[in-house]
């Protein structure tokens with residue numbers, strides 16, 4: 001492994017602020033967190049479509065997709081989930097630097113790991129979106145049949161069944177997908193971005 005004292009940081013001649021100015025909007029991470037089946041993918045996909053329509057430059061990182069590539073060597077132990085989130089945090093930071101609105105959809109069950117990503121970013125660049133739905137609602141949806149497998153003991157350490165999910169203490173946004181429609185959740189997030197000067 002390279003020694004960090006032998007690595008020199010190179011500054012670019014175009015800054016994050018200049019890239020944001022060119023895009024006509026700020027850049028930040030919308031960090032979706034919640035149980036499997038809570039709606040992280042569904043809400044973030046619809047939100048990205050809406051932002052695109054409004055001329056916002058975005059990119060979306062999704063747990064299932066990233067685990068096929070960048071993080072394909074990681075499993076679901078607490079240590080691997082931590083490393084998963086750490087890498088995503090670093091990638092998200094690069095994307096914010098590139099001037100993009102970055103939407104991440106990972107269970108990210110540990111508060112400490114999410115807070116570490118918040119620390120990595122500048123003030124206001126980490127917008128935690130708690131996608132709230134009861135385990136019962138998620139299990140009833142079971143879009144991938146994983147709860148069924150977890151109940152049958154075919155998947156061990158499944159979040160919400162036999163692995164923990166630590167709810168955010170003070171998220172910027174909470175969408176209750178077992179209480180409100182998809183459209184309402186998307187509108188709620190767009191309103192937040194407008195009211196807080198991101199767009």
Ligand SMILES: Nc1ncnc2c1ncn2[C@@H]1O[C@H](COP(=O)(O)OS(=O)(=O)O)[C@@H](OP(=O)(O)O)[C@H]1O
Nearest residue numbers: 035036037063076081084106107108109157158159
């Ligand atoms: N043991 C266990 N626990 C939870 N989830 C599991 C597990 N095994 C596989 N899956 C599938 O992996 C998706 C979660 O990946 P993430 O990268 O978001 O997880 S984490 O943030 O590292 O906890 C998750 O996707 P979502 O359902 O979209 O949340 C599942 O499809």
Ligand SMILES: Nc1ncnc2c1ncn2[C@@H]1O[C@H](COP(=O)(O)OP(=O)(O)O)[C@@H](O)[C@H]1O
Nearest residue numbers: 036037038039040041042141143177180181182
């Ligand atoms: N109000 C709602 N908001 C978001 N998803 C909903 C809602 N009602 C039902 N669903 C369904 O719940 C499921 C959520 O799955 P998904 O988006 O893959 O969750 P996650 O990415 O958190 O695992 C989808 O099948 C979606 O159609």
